[in-house]
Amino acid sequence: MRKETNEEARALILYMLSTFLVKHVIVVDDDIDIFDLEQVEWALASRVQADRDVIIVPRMPTIPLDPSVAGSVTSKMGIDATRSFDMPLERYERSDVPRVIRERVEKEREKYFV
Numbered sequence: 136m137r138k139e140t141n142e143e144a145r146a147l148i149l150y151m152l153s154t155f156l157v158k159h160v161i162v163v164d165d166d167i168d169i170f171d172l173e174q175v176e177w178a179l180a181s182r183v184q185a186d187r188d189v190i191i192v193p194r195m196p197t198i199p200l201d202p203s204v205a206g207s208v209t210s211k212m213g214i215d216a217t218r219s220f221d222m223p224l225e226r227y228e229r230s231d232v233p234r235v236i237r238e239r240v241e242k243e244r245e246k247y248f249v
Contacts, residue, residue: 137165141220148190148213155198160213167216178216182227188215 138144144162151160163178190213197209218227
């Protein structure tokens with residue numbers, strides 16, 4: 136998502152959770168490839184504070200295909216893994232291991248991992 140305010144991600148999460156078919160939602164910024172689970176996990180690790188960014192909605196209607204539910208009511212969860220405008224954008228820049236170091240580790244990893 137390309138949000139303009141901090142509240143937009145929360146509004147999107149609540150909208151998506153209001154449908155019968157959606158049980159979990161993770162919202163990320165447009166710099167995250169949603170098809171790359173490593174990038175999504177990185178966004179979760181570096182952009183989420185649970186007390187601020189995780190939304191749990193109890194007692195929501197659901198479809199009976201969910202094996203974890205007895206009946207037609209479930210809890211739903213949304214996670215806002217977007218950058219907060221309250222923090223400087225530089226805080227969210229990804230650090231990278233220099234190519235030379237990565238190649239050396241890859242070359243020597245056979246010594247340590249069988």
